Amino acid sequence: MVNSMTILAQAAPPAPPLMQSFFFDKLGVSPSPLAVLIYSVALVAVVFLPIVSLVAMFCIWWERKVAGHMQSRLGPNRVGPIGLLQSLADGIKLILKEDLIPKDADWFLFRLAPYLAFAPAFAAFLALPFAPDFTFEPRLAVGLFWILAILSVEVMGVILAGWASNNKWSVYGAMREACQMVSYEIPLGISIIIGVMSAGTLNLVELGHLQGGGLHTWLIFKNPFVFLSFFTYFIASLASNKRAPFDLPESESELVAGFHTEYSGLRFSFFFFAEYAAMFVVGGIQAALFLGGWNDPFGLIGYFYQKFLADGNTTGLILVNLIGAAIFSAKCLTIIFVQMWLRWTLPRPRIDQVLYACVKVLLPLSCVLLLGAALWQLLVPERPGVPWSDRFPNPFAWSDWSSVGAGAALVIQVILALIGLGIFCAIVGWVLYAAASGRNLKQRLTDPAPIETGPVETASA
Amino acid sequence: MFLLSQTDPTQSQAITSVLFYIFAIMAGGSALGVVLTRNIVRMAVFLLFTLVGAAGLYFLLSAEFLAAVQLVVYAGGTLILIVFGVMLTSKSPFSRFEPKLGEVIVALSLGLILLFALVMGMMRTSFAGEPLDTTGGYPVGRLGQALLGDYLIPFELSSVLLLVVMIGAAYLAKGRRREVEPEGLRRTASAAMRRWS
Numbered sequence: 001m002v003n004s005m006t007i008l009a010q011a012a013p014p015a016p017p018l019m020q021s022f023f024f025d026k027l028g029v030s031p032s033p034l035a036v037l038i039y040s041v042a043l044v045a046v047v048f049l050p051i052v053s054l055v056a057m058f059c060i061w062w063e064r065k066v067a068g069h070m071q072s073r074l075g076p077n078r079v080g081p082i083g084l085l086q087s088l089a090d091g092i093k094l095i096l097k098e099d100l101i102p103k104d105a106d107w108f109l110f111r112l113a114p115y116l117a118f119a120p121a122f123a124a125f126l127a128l129p130f131a132p133d134f135t136f137e138p139r140l141a142v143g144l145f146w147i148l149a150i151l152s153v154e155v156m157g158v159i160l161a162g163w164a165s166n167n168k169w170s171v172y173g174a175m176r177e178a179c180q181m182v183s184y185e186i187p188l189g190i191s192i193i194i195g196v197m198s199a200g201t202l203n204l205v206e207l208g209h210l211q212g213g214g215l216h217t218w219l220i221f222k223n224p225f226v227f228l229s230f231f232t233y234f235i236a237s238l239a240s241n242k243r244a245p246f247d248l249p250e251s252e253s254e255l256v257a258g259f260h261t262e263y264s265g266l267r268f269s270f271f272f273f274a275e276y277a278a279m280f281v282v283g284g285i286q287a288a289l290f291l292g293g294w295n296d297p298f299g300l301i302g303y304f305y306q307k308f309l310a311d312g313n314t315t316g317l318i319l320v321n322l323i324g325a326a327i328f329s330a331k332c333l334t335i336i337f338v339q340m341w342l343r344w345t346l347p348r349p350r351i352d353q354v355l356y357a358c359v360k361v362l363l364p365l366s367c368v369l370l371l372g373a374a375l376w377q378l379l380v381p382e383r384p385g386v387p388w389s390d391r392f393p394n395p396f397a398w399s400d401w402s403s404v405g406a407g408a409a410l411v412i413q414v415i416l417a418l419i420g421l422g423i424f425c426a427i428v429g430w431v432l433y434a435a436a437s438g439r440n441l442k443q444r445l446t447d448p449a450p451i452e453t454g455p456v457e458t459a460s461a
Numbered sequence: 462m463f464l465l466s467q468t469d470p471t472q473s474q475a476i477t478s479v480l481f482y483i484f485a486i487m488a489g490g491s492a493l494g495v496v497l498t499r500n501i502v503r504m505a506v507f508l509l510f511t512l513v514g515a516a517g518l519y520f521l522l523s524a525e526f527l528a529a530v531q532l533v534v535y536a537g538g539t540l541i542l543i544v545f546g547v548m549l550t551s552k553s554p555f556s557r558f559e560p561k562l563g564e565v566i567v568a569l570s571l572g573l574i575l576l577f578a579l580v581m582g583m584m585r586t587s588f589a590g591e592p593l594d595t596t597g598g599y600p601v602g603r604l605g606q607a608l609l610g611d612y613l614i615p616f617e618l619s620s621v622l623l624l625v626v627m628i629g630a631a632y633l634a635k636g637r638r639r640e641v642e643p644e645g646l647r648r649t650a651s652a653a654m655r656r657w658s
Contacts, residue, residue: 033476109506116509141601142525149529152537156509159544163502171548182541202601 212302
């Protein structure tokens, strides 16, 4: 042990993250390892834990509102302004409930399972790139892979919850869930590989910087294979989150409550925190890898970040970081909204249909996309300095694009960006049209019209 | 390991030692738990903590990719498989192991011999190596290039091995085809179901 530690002490480490140096400068304390450790733990406790809790509470409320409005009813609207405090009220109620453990349940595993389900989802937040400097560890070179790895530990929590309950329905839910989550990890991983291959880095902060040049630099528009792999990733992430239409593990109409039937009170809420935190993390991966991370569609954030970094303007940097974090969260919440939208729209397939969709549809599709993306990488020349050597590529340097055939790549990116923009505008326009024309139907949300009594026409004999 | 980025090597060594002890106790203690517990699913859970402790140790050694691979392959794959096998084949949910005294003695002595051999081997080896060059961040790209460059043959061999294992497992799990029943037998519902199982 002594040998390896002294070897490591000689290695030259990369520069500390900007927020850490800024914080220690303001405090006037020298960043000794103990201070850095205390700072990291405090950051997690003071910033990340509240963020995760707020995200979960907000998503629970939002889910109920979205469900309500899609079913022509109002959803929670009593507690708080538009029912916003409903999650808080539910949390208080769940805390006050009796802590029930079935007599024949395995007490150790029963207690452990909710934490095993929640901890990975929470740990994955540590790698999410909210903004270039608002990342817990921007030097984590395997950020994307770390999120994948830690989310695969969540499967154990769910299996144990089902097993430890000593209840047939829970075990069915746990079995289905394990099958489903583990099978869908393959198309999930392959879709991520496609994106990472086109970008060349696993580091989430670098991925964000790479996409800082405007809408056409977003990785989803890089080549048609990455575009399609975004959709395969989305479908696979629905399955790995146990979200509808793949919510067999907790299928309310079939298995009482699936693997968390026997859980009540705070333990039950841990599972839901885990689910919504995982939804945010998965939305975060999609936003960071495919949809441009913290960047806006015009490339302003990337431009101003570079400018402020070169000038050393810390106020401007913090402002840009805050706006970037807001944009990233908006993208995550959009993806969460689409997940909720699908939940209340699509019916639920059987488990063999779910596995059929994985092994016979998604898996070959993602393999073909992987092959296509690899061939594209090989055959289509790209702009020089992308992505391995340039850390802050300047997308407005047109001379870089005019090298051998790289113009073709630019044209394809722009065309794909226009297609993507068209699809997005079509969907948004459709939703707005529905909202506008739904005004005629709004009366359904109030009391029904009184029954008219009058002469009843009877059929003639 | 980013905690070494400071100018005071003794304090960084102290912090690293503390973290090493935390992860080592987690890994070693859970391994003890695997051996000492009688319930088979609890063994799997303790194994999970052992693997997570080992992943933590890899993180301490700046082997980030290896740690993530450990979590994906072992904790998220192999362990799930073990738990699945346990759940599908155990006769009762809480079957307990009752090892006989002879088994305990044999296992203990084998374990002690292995421990002795490993400790002797480690104490006589000099683990001199080059420090990992993490100036530009952990070199994942170099790992990929090494895998497909210098170590291409082991890489391809292991993928062929995995493919063979997968095909073999699929073949073994397929089950026997039942022989076709001769015509004229009364087809009961159970016979039809047996044919389709």
